[in-house]
Amino acid sequence: MKTGQLTPFQLKLHAALRQIPAGRVMTYAALAARLRCRSPRAVGQALRANPYAPRIPCHRIICSDLTLGGYQGADSRAALARKRALLAQEGVRFLPDGRVDPTCVIRS
DNA sequence: TGTGGCGCGTAAT
């Protein structure tokens, strides 16, 4: 079925996400750099429009400040809590400050 | 610490 209604970017994005091992997270900037993109915003937006939420681990992407940033386009406390739960389920550790453990973050 | 501006892509008009 064609390339789907998704854009080439999403495919690339999915490929990058696939490279992220479980229990580990990557920042938007790192992911963008991997996609050869100078704008992390494009990445975030692509994830936000990603209708394949459970199919695409967009929750493995966090802010460069080690903050969860947002989830599904919502920076609400509930969304962040859910994201944190998902990451914790994967084995990612969190700091008492609510930030992600830098050892689990891949800043390549 | 807080604010503004920046470049890329998508989606909508």
Place this chain on the structure above:
DNA sequence: ATTACGCGCCACA
């Protein structure tokens, strides 16, 4: 085709 917006990041004051 053009405009507006978006889960961000960086630089500067």
